Amino acid sequence: MQHSSKPRGAASRLVIRNLGLVLTGDIARPVADADMIVIENGLIAAVGRQSAIGIGSAGAVIDAKGSAIMPGMIDNHSHPVMGDWTPRQNQLGWIESTLHGGVTTLVSAGEVHVPGRPGDVVGVKALAITAQRAFSRFSPLGMKVLAGALILEKGLEERDFEELAAAGVTLVGEFGLGAVKDGPTGRKMIEWARRNGMTSMTHTGGHSIPGSARIGSETVLEVDADVAAHLNGGPTSLPEAELRLICEKSPRYLEIVHNGNMRAALFVLNVIREIGAFDRLVLGTDGPAGSGVQPLGMLRLVTMLASLGDVPPEVAICFATGNVARMRGLKDRGRIAEGLAADLVFIDQAMGGAGEGVLDAMTLGNMPGIGMILVDGVQRIGRSRNTPPSIIVPEFQAA
Numbered sequence: 001m002q003h004s005s006k007p008r009g010a011a012s013r014l015v016i017r018n019l020g021l022v023l024t025g026d027i028a029r030p031v032a033d034a035d036m037i038v039i040e041n042g043l044i045a046a047v048g049r050q051s052a053i054g055i056g057s058a059g060a061v062i063d064a065k066g067s068a069i070m071p072g073m074i075d076n077h078s079h080p081v082m083g084d085w086t087p088r089q090n091q092l093g094w095i096e097s098t099l100h101g102g103v104t105t106l107v108s109a110g111e112v113h114v115p116g117r118p119g120d121v122v123g124v125k126a127l128a129i130t131a132q133r134a135f136s137r138f139s140p141l142g143m144k145v146l147a148g149a150l151i152l153e154k155g156l157e158e159r160d161f162e163e164l165a166a167a168g169v170t171l172v173g174e175f176g177l178g179a180v181k182d183g184p185t186g187r188k189m190i191e192w193a194r195r196n197g198m199t200s201m202t203h204t205g206g207h208s209i210p211g212s213a214r215i216g217s218e219t220v221l222e223v224d225a226d227v228a229a230h231l232n233g234g235p236t237s238l239p240e241a242e243l244r245l246i247c248e249k250s251p252r253y254l255e256i257v258h259n260g261n262m263r264a265a266l267f268v269l270n271v272i273r274e275i276g277a278f279d280r281l282v283l284g285t286d287g288p289a290g291s292g293v294q295p296l297g298m299l300r301l302v303t304m305l306a307s308l309g310d311v312p313p314e315v316a317i318c319f320a321t322g323n324v325a326r327m328r329g330l331k332d333r334g335r336i337a338e339g340l341a342a343d344l345v346f347i348d349q350a351m352g353g354a355g356e357g358v359l360d361a362m363t364l365g366n367m368p369g370i371g372m373i374l375v376d377g378v379q380r381i382g383r384s385r386n387t388p389p390s391i392i393v394p395e396f397q398a399a
């Protein structure tokens, strides 16, 4: 389902003016003093006030009409397989549908749903390389899918990690999905991955699918992966005492997912707030999952944490954007800042709801509507087919 028609906005220079609110995704400064973004060759060239930047010799102009804008979200925890198909729910088009939910990058936590998935060393290596290669050449509706997340199986050696890294594999899927389930072996393999520049994660909580394992706090801390994945369960969470222990003892990133236990999510959020570690909180969906494909999973999760968890919405957005990029070492995206990819999502208060403006509406628990999405400065969609309609819809201005 590749789209060959040339999307709008492919001009080398694109100016977005009349922005009502620029949400940066940068937890150090979640709101920019800006009403204009200039894009050149797919990258953000300037962010600021039109009065300071000027409109210049615009190639193309989008009138934001007062809309807010945020970086495209990065789902830190997804389970792609091949193409835009998931065998988990035997559904086509889930990646395109997810882009309509404001996500512009999916990070694989392991291609674990591949039917007949190999469990031998040469098989898991081949799978990781194949998935990485395939998704680097296949981008449904512009979605950037970072796939090829090695599943840890018995018999992998350090030279395998070196070979995979040299072949372009940058991810290790959730520890615990493969046959390696003991702490010492996991720790050793995660160290090999880290030495070879790969980011890693560990399943946290009860068994996810038959064949997977319960991974408790002791193992999570021992394995010491770059992120304790779905602390709120995937989907079954650990007892609160263990969750608190992981948050307090681990120096790594901490993840909350959409397909988890929402009570545990709020508990974890509050512990992370207590210890002052909002800069280490990342979000994902853990989809596709048993509970389905949720194209709005990331947007729902951000809104739930903002409303039920009492986090300013502009900060909750950072958990789904800039924090994930930092955790994954993605220096080219995740924030609205000069030099980064223009992966941008226009959001506004959804029609017919309570609140005054998009942030207030989110605080009251209503998801925003998406009016347009750009990937690398190219318009991929106008009004989202999945969110409720936004009040404001930005428009390309006639030249």
Ligand SMILES: [Zn+2]
Residues within 6 Å of the ligand: 174, 203, 204, 208, 229, 230, 234
């Ligand atoms: Zn998991």
